[in-house]
Ligand SMILES: *[C@@H]1O[C@H](CO)[C@@H](O)[C@H](O)[C@H]1NC(C)=O
């Protein structure tokens with residue numbers, strides 16, 4: 001009982017100390033430089049943007065601004081920043097909790113034809129290579145904007161978050177637009193009653209901006225060894241998309257996963273099993289009601305069984321349940337899902353999309 005009280009006390013302290021989920025101070029860049037701190041759109045003073053420190057070719061972009069004949073889109077409010085040649089922005093967050101996992105989310109838009117990558121990092125950091133080079137692709141939403149999330153372990157109560165475009169470009173003004181940077185403390189996932197999987201319904205995950213309608217990309221493991229999707233790993237090379245019920249159709253609850261990269265990405269979870277015992281893996285397959293049409297196929301793996309579940313999508317939302325019965329061949333079973341095919345939205349935006357997975361349950365079967 002005493003132990004339980006102490007645990008509860010710690011939980012309460014954690015909540016009280018943790019940063020409020022949502023925007024970082026001036027994370028939408030609505031507070032900007034004075035006219036005297038800019039030359040054209042380039043910011044000339046490293047402390048001109050309140051709460052941020054900048055370096056390199058950073059531009060302050062107002063909604064409606066054009067470059068050539070291209071409109072530079074600003075997703076929220078009136079302003080965004082652009083990180084050009086060797087440019088970074090960084091900020092201190094003074095009220096995180098040492099030892100807690102967080103996810104950082106931000107909106108980005110690519111503005112140049114060439115490949116752009118952003119180095120996202122947090123310090124202090126005792127883990128080697130705990131930074132990510134995230135490709136700025138914007139091929140997943142129709143709006144010209146996408147969001148990324150990135151998970152990390154806070155290793156102090158005060159941290160510094162940095163977004164850096166390390167490229168030395170032909171055109172120094174080339175580089176991604178960034179807006180809306182938010183932080184969310186991730187809850188440790190637990191196994192609910194009647195499900196051996198953690199976070200099987202994906203309700204716990206990165207922050208989704210309430211006003212954006214394009215979900216949040218979760219990068220693969222190779223870029224992020226602390227998945228912002230508690231319990232799950234994003235395997236292989238490409239991101240998956242975390243979607244919300246406010247802007248998409250999700251089979252259950254408020255959140256689900258859209259497999260937007262065909263066979264190039266899979267979500268997986270490793271779970272303790274008893275060798276020789278029979279289990280049922282049950283899940284929903286559907287579409288997000290985002291004009292993603294066609295014959296879809298989800299592959300589910302467990303034990304040494306693969307189940308292929310076809311789903312005909314009219315792009316208007318809907319789902320079906322599927323069940324894979326398998327016998328565990330090891331003490332640890334990897335449960336895995338991927339989309340066999342690549343899909344593109346039928347709205348001529350050229351953006352990638354795919355089937356939705358949700359409400360994944362694993363149970364032991366007593367009398368198979
Ligand atoms: C954390 O600090 C920021 C300012 O740095 C403040 O806006 C926010 O409300 C704080 N959160 C909590 C829970 O104290």
Ligand SMILES: *[C@@H]1O[C@H](CO)[C@@H](O)[C@H](O)[C@H]1NC(C)=O
Nearest residue numbers: 119120121131132133164166
């Ligand atoms: C990314 O940023 C981190 C932190 O500044 C740095 O240690 C790392 O070398 C950078 N990676 C690349 C590829 O620039």
Ligand SMILES: *[C@@H]1O[C@H](CO)[C@@H](O)[C@H](O)[C@H]1NC(C)=O
Nearest residue numbers: 098099124154155156157158
């Ligand atoms: C954070 O917590 C770890 C583990 O408890 C501890 O070793 C480290 O000293 C702490 N760091 C700071 C800056 O408080």
Ligand SMILES: *[C@@H]1O[C@H](CO)[C@@H](O)[C@H](O)[C@H]1NC(C)=O
Nearest residue numbers: 023028076077209210211212
């Ligand atoms: C979302 O948009 C509404 C209406 O435009 C605005 O009032 C609200 O402040 C926005 N929310 C955020 C988090 O920016």
Ligand SMILES: *[C@@H]1O[C@H](CO)[C@@H](O)[C@H](O)[C@H]1NC(C)=O
Nearest residue numbers: 303304305306327328329330
């Ligand atoms: C699955 O594993 C079992 C036990 O190792 C084996 O007997 C069976 O042939 C395997 N099935 C397939 C399809 O590989």
